[in-house]
Amino acid sequence: MLRVPVLSQSGKPLMPTKPSRARRWLKEGKAKVVHNDLECFAIQLTVETGENTQPIAIGIDPGKLYSGIGVQSALATLWMGHLLLPFKTVKERMELRRVMRRARRGRRINRKLPYSKRCHRQARFDNRRQGKLPPSIRANKQLELRIAKELFKLFPISAIHYELVMADVDRTSGRKSARSGVGFSPVMVGQRQMLKWLSELAPVITHKGWQKDGNGTSQLRQWLGLAKDKKNKACAVPATHAVDGVTLAVFNFIQWREWHSDNAKHGDWYGDVRVTSAPFAVIR
Known part of the structure; x- marks a missing residue:
């Protein structure tokens, strides 16, 4: 309901x-x-x-082009969102700005003069390394942060569950490996800054989607019986990205417990939560 x-x-x-x-x-x-x-x-x-009020959690599944957000309580799913991130738009505009800036500099320089008398801008080496986020990544994170702040105005959210992306980790051993075949993902850039922004709103708990020790989003999503569309991630439906946001929020009410026997290790999910239909919004 x-x-x-x-x-x-x-x-x-x-x-x-x-x-x-x-x-x-x-x-x-x-x-x-x-x-x-x-x-x-x-x-x-x-x-x-x-x-x-009762505990309500928000789950954020960040991506490069699309992100999913879900708001969940113990009794119902309250809101789902599919974010169309401005990564490509900002990147194209920055490239166009660079081309036009170079053209302007080329037109104003009188190349008939000696090089020492030309109107060249001096190199500013002090601003080369300042730890700034790329404009495209910053635009993605700021959109996610803005949606989170708006949700805090509507729901009494007590916790934030955020999925970490670790593309340089070997998924079989869990160790860092530059040759694991997974490669590098732009989603990894800016995660630390995003967690710092979110921590000012509420306590933040991080999860890894591929992990299989009870902290992985994929494992919990399968246990909940939620379907995910992995073929066309550009499709703006709840089954692409919003379902992962809801799954991350469910971590606030479900816990993974392990027990050991003589020959094997077992585990199961414990807790009570109800995933229901909820308002779905596509935000550009």
Whole structure:
């Protein structure tokens, strides 16, 4: 069943409610509709009420071109999002800016003069190594951060679960290897800065998608019975990336426990959570 975000009279996020109850509150004048940048239907109470909340987690599955975000409580899935990241657009614009800048510099230089008298810009070596993020990566991370901040205005989120990408790790042994055949992924760039930004909002727990010791997203997604479309990741449907965001949020309510016997090691998931249908948004 879908849930409607609820804000208190002072604007503090409360636990979401059922659509029927939200309609009744609107009809009785106890609530009003509030607008947000996510264009998600939400209401704000006009009367005083209690502000007790339950744990709600947000899961972020970052990518190079697309990212998935899910908001989950113990009883229902509250929101899912498919982000179309501006990586290609920013990269193309930066390349165009570089070409036009070089053309302007070439036109203003009088090449008939000796080289020492030409209008060349002096080399600025001090700004070559400052630890800055590339503009395309920074745009991706800022979009994910902006969506997370908007969700914090609608839901009382208590934890953030973020998937780490380690493309230079051998998945068979778990050790770092430059020749593992996995290669390098641009998603790895800026992860530390993103975790620093998110930690200012709520506690952040990281996970690895390929790990098989109870901390992997793929293993939990299969246990939940959620289908994932790996053939066409550009398709803006919940089964491509948003499902991983929901799976990451489920980590807040499910734990992996192992036990050992004489000849083998076993394990299973423990906890209670319900993954349901939820509002889905495609954000560009």
